[in-house]
Amino acid sequence: MEVQGESWLTTKLEPFVDWAQKNSFWPLPFGTACCAIEFMGTVSSHYDMSRFGYEVVRFSPRQSDLMIVAGTITDKMAPVLKRIYDQMPDPKWVVSMGACACSGGFYRAYHVMQGIDEIIPVDIYVPGCPPSPEGLMYGILQIKEKIDRERKASRRGGKRKGEHAA
Amino acid sequence: MTELEARPEALQLPGVQDHPKEVRPRPMSLGERLYLPLLAGMTVTLRHFFQNIFRTRERVTIQYPEERRDYSHRYRGHHILTTRPDGSVRCVACFLCATACPADCIHIEAGEHHDVNVEKYPVVYEIDMLRCVFCGYCVDACPEEAIIMSNNYDMAFYSRSQSIVGKEDLMKPFTFDPGKLGYRPRFPEEEEKRAAMRREAFDLVAAAKAKGEPQSRVAAG
Amino acid sequence: MPPEAAVALDPAAAIAAGFPEGSVVPQEGPGAPTDQPTWVVRREVLRDLCRALRDNPKTRFDLLLDVCGVDYPEREERFESVYHLYSMPRGRRLRLKVPVAEGDARIPSVVPVWKGADWFEREVYDMFGVVFEDHPNLRRILTHDGFQGHALRKDYDPARRWILTEDKIYMPKLVAPPGRSDSMFERMTINIGPSHPAMHGTFRFVAMVDGEEIVASEVEIGYLHRCMEKMSETHTWQQVIPYTDRLNYCSSFINNVAYCRTVEKLLGVEVPPKAVWARTILSEFSRVMDHCVANGSSLVDTGALTNFWYFFQVREEIYGLLEAVCGARLTVSACRIGGLLADLPPDFVARCRRLLEFIPPLIDDVEKLIDKNRIWIDRSVGIAAISGEDAVNWSWTGPCLRASGVAYDVRKAHPYDLYDTVDWQVPVLYGGDTYDRYKVRMLEIRQSLSIIRQLLDRGMPEGPFVVDDPHVALPSKEACYNQMESMIYHFKLIMDGIQVPPGETYLMTEGANGELGFYVVSDGSGKPYRLHVRAPCFPIFSTFSDLMRGHSISDAIATLGGLNVIAGELER
Ligand code: SF4
Ligand code: SF4
Numbered sequence: 022m023e024v025q026g027e028s029w030l031t032t033k034l035e036p037f038v039d040w041a042q043k044n045s046f047w048p049l050p051f052g053t054a055c056c057a058i059e060f061m062g063t064v065s066s067h068y069d070m071s072r073f074g075y076e077v078v079r080f081s082p083r084q085s086d087l088m089i090v091a092g093t094i095t096d097k098m099a100p101v102l103k104r105i106y107d108q109m110p111d112p113k114w115v116v117s118m119g120a121c122a123c124s125g126g127f128y129r130a131y132h133v134m135q136g137i138d139e140i141i142p143v144d145i146y147v148p149g150c151p152p153s154p155e156g157l158m159y160g161i162l163q164i165k166e167k168i169d170r171e172r173k174a175s176r177r178g179g180k181r182k183g184e185h186a187a
Numbered sequence: 188m189t190e191l192e193a194r195p196e197a198l199q200l201p202g203v204q205d206h207p208k209e210v211r212p213r214p215m216s217l218g219e220r221l222y223l224p225l226l227a228g229m230t231v232t233l234r235h236f237f238q239n240i241f242r243t244r245e246r247v248t249i250q251y252p253e254e255r256r257d258y259s260h261r262y263r264g265h266h267i268l269t270t271r272p273d274g275s276v277r278c279v280a281c282f283l284c285a286t287a288c289p290a291d292c293i294h295i296e297a298g299e300h301h302d303v304n305v306e307k308y309p310v311v312y313e314i315d316m317l318r319c320v321f322c323g324y325c326v327d328a329c330p331e332e333a334i335i336m337s338n339n340y341d342m343a344f345y346s347r348s349q350s351i352v353g354k355e356d357l358m359k360p361f362t363f364d365p366g367k368l369g370y371r372p373r374f375p376e377e378e379e380k381r382a383a384m385r386r387e388a389f390d391l392v393a394a395a396k397a398k399g400e401p402q403s404r405v406a407a408g
Numbered sequence: 409m410p411p412e413a414a415v416a417l418d419p420a421a422a423i424a425a426g427f428p429e430g431s432v433v434p435q436e437g438p439g440a441p442t443d444q445p446t447w448v449v450r451r452e453v454l455r456d457l458c459r460a461l462r463d464n465p466k467t468r469f470d471l472l473l474d475v476c477g478v479d480y481p482e483r484e485e486r487f488e489s490v491y492h493l494y495s496m497p498r499g500r501r502l503r504l505k506v507p508v509a510e511g512d513a514r515i516p517s518v519v520p521v522w523k524g525a526d527w528f529e530r531e532v533y534d535m536f537g538v539v540f541e542d543h544p545n546l547r548r549i550l551t552h553d554g555f556q557g558h559a560l561r562k563d564y565d566p567a568r569r570w571i572l573t574e575d576k577i578y579m580p581k582l583v584a585p586p587g588r589s590d591s592m593f594e595r596m597t598i599n600i601g602p603s604h605p606a607m608h609g610t611f612r613f614v615a616m617v618d619g620e621e622i623v624a625s626e627v628e629i630g631y632l633h634r635c636m637e638k639m640s641e642t643h644t645w646q647q648v649i650p651y652t653d654r655l656n657y658c659s660s661f662i663n664n665v666a667y668c669r670t671v672e673k674l675l676g677v678e679v680p681p682k683a684v685w686a687r688t689i690l691s692e693f694s695r696v697m698d699h700c701v702a703n704g705s706s707l708v709d710t711g712a713l714t715n716f717w718y719f720f721q722v723r724e725e726i727y728g729l730l731e732a733v734c735g736a737r738l739t740v741s742a743c744r745i746g747g748l749l750a751d752l753p754p755d756f757v758a759r760c761r762r763l764l765e766f767i768p769p770l771i772d773d774v775e776k777l778i779d780k781n782r783i784w785i786d787r788s789v790g791i792a793a794i795s796g797e798d799a800v801n802w803s804w805t806g807p808c809l810r811a812s813g814v815a816y817d818v819r820k821a822h823p824y825d826l827y828d829t830v831d832w833q834v835p836v837l838y839g840g841d842t843y844d845r846y847k848v849r850m851l852e853i854r855q856s857l858s859i860i861r862q863l864l865d866r867g868m869p870e871g872p873f874v875v876d877d878p879h880v881a882l883p884s885k886e887a888c889y890n891q892m893e894s895m896i897y898h899f900k901l902i903m904d905g906i907q908v909p910p911g912e913t914y915l916m917t918e919g920a921n922g923e924l925g926f927y928v929v930s931d932g933s934g935k936p937y938r939l940h941v942r943a944p945c946f947p948i949f950s951t952f953s954d955l956m957r958g959h960s961i962s963d964a965i966a967t968l969g970g971l972n973v974i975a976g977e978l979e980r
């Protein structure tokens with residue numbers, strides 16, 4: 022009986038949590054280079070990311086659940102990125118913005134990480150150099166879809182994001 | 188030599204002969220001491236505030252995704268491989284685009300074409316979208332106008348492997364909307380005839396698309 | 409030794425004559441650089457020579473523009489350290505080259521002569537392994553501490569990476585100056601950055617504070633070292649243009665122009681008037697854009713967010729123009745060697761005029777909000793002030809130097825493009841502090857707009873947008889389709905790249921935050937042999953820890969934005 026009750030509660034709660042999660046990301050911009058300028062463009066008046074409920078740009082990893090890596094990540098920066106990612110609470114998502122963060126772009130070079138997925142998992146890759154603000158928003162909106170899809174998958178018995186770490 | 192020697196008049200500008208040894212910070216006036224100019228500042232902010240509320244036409248925010256910024260026809264977005272009238276790919280696998288690409292992200296494998304007039308064609312033509320820096324050098328390099336760009340920026344991928352876009356995707360006609368063409372060979376304005384042709388092609392493929400072809404760039408990852 | 413007549417004419421040559429035979433040899437004859445006098449100097453006399461050049465009232469080389477290394481593996485003295493000097497009062501330039509052999513790569517440091525040499529020498533050490541004797545802090549600057557080898561040596565594989573492990577992360581050991589007797593606080597070391605919004609994401613600032621006051625500090629950079637200089641050695645001359653975009657990404661167009669001008673000079677190409685006209689206009693718009701970011705971010709760092717939105721509106725509108733010209737908003741790649749990438753759009757002039765109407769009210773609004781705002785005044789007046797003399801010694805250029813009372817501007821001193829045909833002023837202020845740096849930028853925005861207005865009034869010149877030389881610029885597509893000859897040139901140009909004749913040159917352009925110089929060496933192959941960027945913010949930022957002594961942490965944050973340090977350019 023009790024087991025049933027608990028699962029009733031969680032199934033009712035889950036859609037709500039998902040709804041809340043996907044409509045109010047607290048992004049942490051990890052901006053290093055040119056892409057960060059376009060990120061600023063995305064949050065300023067012309068594009069205004071807050072229309073999607075993502076306005077609480079947090080520079081503190083402990084309070085954010087969406088990391089937007091905007092810019093080239095060098096080998097010198099890599100340990101910092103990893104540490105910050107580890108400090109974010111679960112569940113968390115990562116958007117890799119721009120060619121450099123995704124793959125190193127045209128810097129096939131001695132000091133540039135060839136894609137941040139060498140050290141942290143990435144949910145959405147947004148191509149472009151830099152991606153236009155629309156492109157970035159499109160990418161972030163894909164995360165919403167991804168959450169939806171994960172929920173469906175979890176109904177079918179799959180794992181939900183963040184559960185492995187819980 | 189002009190670059191070597193500075194213009195004599197430039198040498199007479201302040202500070203050039205004798206660099207100031209001291210700094211002279213800006214003095215503060217009485218009004219400023221009393222924080223009075225803050226009020227003037229406040230009127231500026233309020234003016235903007237009310238303008239945004241009442242003069243809706245002048246609002247700067249773009250309501251993406253419903254509304255889109257009006258990009259020019261030179262926008263360097265997702266690539267398109269153009270086709271011949273019979274629908275085959277125009278590219279002749281000459282590797283010029285791959286040579287010109289600074290990111291080295293175009294991968295071509297050439298094959299012999301059955302038509303003797305066309306020497307070669309690309310069996311494989313892939314662009315790694317995540318490497319591409321959208322510089323447009325491939326477009327400049329192509330002698331066949333076989334690769335052009337669209338102003339489609341709605342791209343996102345769930346995985347690295349998904350980002351390697353092959354021939355079919357690059358030829359995918361939905362980007363062929365004449366209004367969505369981007370950077371392409373240096374023709375300042377679209378010629379009428381060309382535009383008409385593109386529109387026709389677009390209608391044809393739009394009809395094909397209506398038969399149910401997936402549209403989204405992002406496939407299930 | 410220089411001939412007698414030259415000695416009599418040129419005071420610099422007279423100084424050189426005072427040194428032992430063979431230790432200062434002017435490079436002359438075929439193969440020697442033609443852009444500015446170049447002397448090959450033995451390292452033993454380097455420091456004395458530099459001091460003499462700086463102090464002699466007849467030469468007064470007071471500004472050390474740049475130090476960079478070049479590697480010639482086939483030479484016996486493999487490494488060459490190249491110094492670019494500028495005498496601001498006399499408006500002359502001079503290049504010194506100090507060759508050293510691999511086993512004995514030691515050069516006396518010139519930091520005692522010009523403080524600005526500090527980071528430049530560290531960079532040469534990092535990239536080539538040349539040791540600078542008596543340097544105060546000679547360690548790697550751009551690469552990380554787990555890095556092995558010296559990346560810009562010709563035998564270093566461009567893709568060879570080293571992974572930085574946690575235990576190798578550098579921790580500065582700050583030495584406390586002797587304690588003040590009246591201090592009641594314990595000394596504390598604070599680390600800010602690199603991933604800290606106030607440090608703009610890529611700088612690390614470690615400060616020792618006594619209460620609120622910074623008593624010692626160190627800046628660590630290199631978190632965005634993207635190996636641009638090495639990359640350009642592996643790409644053709646045209647392919648380097650997209651890399652230059654990403655140097656100072658707030659005003660990428662100016663970088664394009666600066667690079668293309670340098671290569672054009674090596675090639676001896678004359679750019680058509682239409683391209684020159686458009687380059688000048690777009691450079692000025694880019695400058696406006698860059699000043700908007702610099703001022704906007706320095707104001708945001710002090711809490712004034714509203715201005716940032718206004719500034720970004722300006723930027724967005726200029727992006728629109730740039731995008732219409734070249735198809736990209738930020739990383740424009742809009743220049744080609746010999747001109748522009750495409751013809752100007754038909755509504756170019758109308759668009760520019762609309763911008764000229766749109767921008768000034770927003771700039772006015774910012775000034776109304778900020779200029780007399782006591783909160784901002786308190787945060788900026790007298791903060792991080794530097795006198796003109798010190799700033800020159802630290803190799804400053806650009807708006808930051810002009811805020812310290814020295815009106816040096818490349819556009820005035822060595823006019824290029826159309827700057828000598830328009831009427832404009834160089835704004836100077838004398839506070840040398842964060843406030844005046846902000847104010848100089850605001851004044852410059854207005855000057856830029858006035859330059860643009862004058863050029864628009866003159867009307868767009870007719871003619872091609874790129875040189876009609878198939879060895880330099882791609883032939884038009886129409887020609888390609890219709891003429892075999894053009895097609896062959898097209899193929900050749902793409903396959904082999906532009907063939908730049910052997911030689912070397914340094915060319916300066918007024919970037920948005922100072923003298924942006926490109927020093928390029930060509931060996932006649934299709935790729936640059938060496939390309940060095942004299943990044944204006946590099947020496948400016950090297951002053952940072954010195955500037956901050958005696959100020960508080962919050963001042964440091966307010967200062968950083970005002971210096972306009974752009975990581976892409978700083979670390980390349
Ligand atoms: S992807 Fe392009 S724009 Fe973004 S950081 Fe890299 S080089 Fe800069
Ligand atoms: S746009 Fe540039 S980077 Fe992208 S495929 Fe074309 S040439 Fe390569």
Ligand code: SF4
Nearest residue numbers: 278279281282284329
């Ligand atoms: S340059 Fe054009 S024709 Fe040649 S391989 Fe590339 S796309 Fe095909």
